[in-house]
Amino acid sequence: MNFCTIDFETAKYSRESACSVGLVKFLNGKPTDTFYSLIRPPVLYIRPEFTEIHGLTVEDVRDAPDFAEVWENGILPFTGDLPLAAHNAAFDMGVLRAALAWYELPLPPIRYFCTLKLARAAWPELQSHALTRLGKTFGIAYNAHNALEDAKTCGIITCKAAEQYASVHLRELLRAAKVDMGEL
Numbered sequence: 001m002n003f004c005t006i007d008f009e010t011a012k013y014s015r016e017s018a019c020s021v022g023l024v025k026f027l028n029g030k031p032t033d034t035f036y037s038l039i040r041p042p043v044l045y046i047r048p049e050f051t052e053i054h055g056l057t058v059e060d061v062r063d064a065p066d067f068a069e070v071w072e073n074g075i076l077p078f079t080g081d082l083p084l085a086a087h088n089a090a091f092d093m094g095v096l097r098a099a100l101a102w103y104e105l106p107l108p109p110i111r112y113f114c115t116l117k118l119a120r121a122a123w124p125e126l127q128s129h130a131l132t133r134l135g136k137t138f139g140i141a142y143n144a145h146n147a148l149e150d151a152k153t154c155g156i157i158t159c160k161a162a163e164q165y166a167s168v169h170l171r172e173l174l175r176a177a178k179v180d181m182g183e184l
Contacts, residue, residue: 001029001162001170004082005115006075007150008095009054011046011061015098019046019061020054021070022148023078026155029162035078036148038064042102054145068103076108083170083181087131087154089114093184110184113174115154115161121177122161131157 005024011017018039025033040061051057065073086092089112100107119129126137132144134157142149158173167173174181 001159001168001173002027002082003085003113003155003158003170004079005085005151005155005158006079006092006096007086007147007154008092009050009056009145009147010095011041011043011050011056013047015095016067016102017041017043018067018095018099019056019064020147021075022146022151023075024148024151024155025078025082026159029159029168031152031155033078034148034152035074037070037074039070040064040066042066054147066103067099068105071100071103071105079110084110084112085115085154085158086112087115087119087150087157089116089182093182097184107184111181112184113179113181115157117179118161118174118177119157121179122164 003026007022008018009020011019019041020038023035024031038061044058046058116129119134131153135142135153140153140156142153162173165173165176167176
């Protein structure tokens with residue numbers, strides 16, 4: 001059960017507008033390290049309704065590093081060769097692809113899986129598989145829409161799914177849940 005969870009918050013609807021990232025490294029099914037950074041988006045603007053969701057303002061990110069710096073000095077070294085996990089991975093991997101393209105950075109061979117798909121497979125009886133709803137269902141108290149808190153909760157959900165399937169290895173868990181590993 002070795003993987004790294006990732007969550008982005010964005011400044012507006014365009015995917016390259018990442019304004020924060022949170023990562024949590026899970027080794028042997030336990031959180032072992034975290035990384036969090038604010039990110040100055042390419043256009044220094046945050047939609048007011050997005051601030052209402054994640055609480056970040058232009059003043060918060062004005063002096064933050066841009067995505068290229070966070071990628072090179074933070075995300076890449078932190079994740080190493082671990083697969084990434086994200087809740088609704090289509091969104092977070094879309095942000096990652098768009099930000100890499102915006103800054104003309106090479107697309108690395110990153111493997112990832114979606115914990116939303118995993119949760120739907122593990123607990124089909126639940127009416128909602130939103131991260132906030134899963135947190136409530138499993139008694140996980142966290143600050144929703146904080147990138148680091150969302151990443152940590154995403155990892156805890158993955159570990160709970162492993163318990164549900166009695167899996168000790170990530171590959172075994174994903175096979176049991178019929179969840180594919182994607183590639184960026």
